[in-house]
Amino acid sequence: MTYIRPIPMTDPARPAGALPLAGGWCWFSHVEVIHRDEAPRIVSVADLDGETRDRLSGKRPDFGGLSMDRPRVMGILNVTPDSFSDGGLFLRPEAALMQARKMAAGADILDIGGESTRPGAAEVEAAEETARTAPVIAALRDGGLDVPISIDTRKASVARSAFAAGATILNDVTALQFDPAMARVAAQSGCPVILMHSIATPQTMQNDPYYDDVxxxxxxxxxTRLAEAEAAGIPRAKLAVDPGIGFGKTLQHNLILLSRLSLFHNLGVPVLLGASRKRFIGTISAESDAQKRLPGSLAVALAGVAQGMQMIRVHDVAETRQALSLWQAATTGGAA
Known part of the structure; x- marks a missing residue:
């Protein structure tokens, strides 16, 4: 199989013949052609067939009512007692509502989860997870909040209740594989779906993960997950992917993925990057306290945006929005 990775650029000096990357803010004039059994090679976009050119350069459909021609910030709201970085901070409904309204000032999407999926986390009963999330979503909608809300869950009953409460996006860390009913519920909802890559379960995913080529x-x-989601009745125009940084990956796995994220544009759907405050940032920066990993999280987020990631999932919304605004201004010379 041949894999085509566009080499993303943001330089204002753009050569003739360069193509927009996924209809967004990056461009590319060359691609890396990758095979499993031979050395990669670099070729010009002029040497690509028309279908590949169109897939790599074409504007992505709007996702959850948001255009994908500029980076979107997804704010994380964990209504849990044990998430790795903010567990317990927003478990009380009033605290969750206050944080959600604060995030909504800068976030394009709010991602609400009631079960920690940190390494080693135990499964939460669906009823408890629903009790943590659905009332918060309903209260936000009742309060007039109209930003897209995603429900971060791997359980169909939790997703169903969240949709009923006003959630408009499903973010499933198992890409619809944990709960056999999830694909059907997602298809029936008509909501967009983010398919994240992971292996095993949170309890075991970091037990010596192995890949032939991560x-x-x-x-x-x-x-494969995209094809199976389509087969379940979810249109491809309502699908996005997330390579799952930190989910069943070693430090080196994460860094390999981050260095070549642009490969995932070849799937033809929006790509989300979620790396905020994760352990590999602490390992590289020698910072054991997850809440002190903001500088590293911003660095990774901007590296992702430089590779055309359409959505960035973060804990620190205001700080990420400021960094992103400055990055965009600096790379475009202030042009809108």
Whole structure:
């Protein structure tokens, strides 16, 4: 199999013949052609067939009512007692509502989850997870909040209740594989779905994860999940992918994925990057306190945006919005 990775650029000096990357803010004039059994090679976009050119350069459909021609910030709201970085901070409904309204000032999407999926986390009963999330979503809608809300869950009953309460996007860390009923519920809802790559369960995913080639294995897995989601009745125009940084990956796996994220544009759907405050940031920066990993989280987020990631999932919304605004201004010379 041949894998085509566009080499993203943001330089204002753009050569003739360069193509927009996924209809967004990056462009590319060359691609890296990758095979599993031979050395990669670099070729010009002029040497690509028309279908590949169109897939890599074409504007992505709006996702959850948001255009994908500029980076979107997804704010994380964990209504849990044990999430790795903010567990317990927003478990009380009033605290969750206050944080959600604060985030909504800068976030394009709010991502609400009631079950920690940190390494080693135990499963939460669906009823408890629903009790944590659905009332918060309903209260936000009742209070007039109209930003897209995603429900971060792997359980169909939790998703169903969240949709009824006003959630408009499903973010499933298992790409619809944990709960056999999830694909059907997602299809019936008509809501957009984010398919994230992971292996095993949170309890065991960091037990010596292995890949033949992490970049290509994750790509192939997401390609398969996209096809199966479509077969379940979810239109491809309502699907996005997430390579799952930190989910069943070692430090080196994460860094390989981050260095070549643009490969996932070849899937033809929006790509989300979620790396905020994760352990690998602490390992590289020698910072054990997850809440002190903001500088590293911003660095990774901007590296992702430089590779055309359409959605960035973060804990620190205001800080990420400021960093993103400055990055965009600096790379475009102030042009809108």
């Amino acid at each position: 970049l290509l294995d994750v790509y192939d897995a997401l390609s």
